[in-house]
Amino acid sequence: MSTSERPMPPPLADERTSLESWLDFYRATLAQKCADLPEKGLREAAAAPSPITLLGLLQHLAEVERNWFRRVLAQEDVPPLFAPPAGGGDGTQGHAGGWELAEDSTHEQALARWEAEVATARQNCAARALDDTSPFMGGQVTLRWIYTHMIGEYARHCGHADLIRERVDGRTGI
Numbered sequence: 001m002s003t004s005e006r007p008m009p010p011p012l013a014d015e016r017t018s019l020e021s022w023l024d025f026y027r028a029t030l031a032q033k034c035a036d037l038p039e040k041g042l043r044e045a046a047a048a049p050s051p052i053t054l055l056g057l058l059q060h061l062a063e064v065e066r067n068w069f070r071r072v073l074a075q076e077d078v079p080p081l082f083a084p085p086a087g088g089g090d091g092t093q094g095h096a097g098g099w100e101l102a103e104d105s106t107h108e109q110a111l112a113r114w115e116a117e118v119a120t121a122r123q124n125c126a127a128r129a130l131d132d133t134s135p136f137m138g139g140q141v142t143l144r145w146i147y148t149h150m151i152g153e154y155a156r157h158c159g160h161a162d163l164i165r166e167r168v169d170g171r172t173g174i
Contacts, residue, residue: 006032016130019147026154027118032174033161034058034107041168042107046160051099054164055110057157059098062114064153067096068146069121073134081113 006028009021034042034054042055063081070076082097130144166172 015144019130019144019151020125022151023147023154026151026158029158029174030057030061030154030161031111033158033165034111037107037165037168039107043101044164044168046164046167052160052164053101054161054168055101055105055107056099057161057164058107058110058114059101059105060096061098061154061157062110062117063096063098064150065114065117065121068150069117069124072136072141073128073143073146074124075134081117 007021007024009018009025013021034057037054039055043053046052059082066078066081070078080097083100125143128143130142130147132143133140134143135141162172162174165174
């Protein structure tokens with residue numbers, strides 16, 4: 001996915017195309033918010049006491065992609081990409097890691113992991129219908145629900161990214 005292009009969701013489309021297009025729109029928005037910044041800027045926190053950084057958002061959303069499209073949807077037994085957050089959680093119940101930055105964490109590395117998880121997510125969704133279900137927390141969840149949840153997750157975090165990017169270099173409207 002190019003960080004210079006942000007695909008606009010089509011205003012007239014079937015449900016699946018709409019869901020996939022909005023998710024891709026927010027994925028591209030996140031990539032754009034992280035683009036063209038030095039590593040130091042990607043590690044700059046939003047505002048005390050929040051430790052959220054653009055690099056942490058990218059890592060976190062790689063973990064979220066992995067959780068929903070691999071662990072939940074495809075029922076894959078895959079380990080977390082990043083250490084679980086302080087206080088526990090293994091990423092399977094909405095406590096996805098990625099927020100904490102290792103000394104050697106880089107944008108290039110985080111972007112590659114995130115892009116790989118997005119590619120796997122697309123593969124795992126391709127052969128499934130929106131009404132297909134997977135076990136989740138003692139019940140079932142549809143692919144439609146997962147798409148809707150992910151759109152909300154990305155939209156919320158893109159709002160965080162807006163604020164962080166403006167704080168880092170004053171850039172808005174990306």
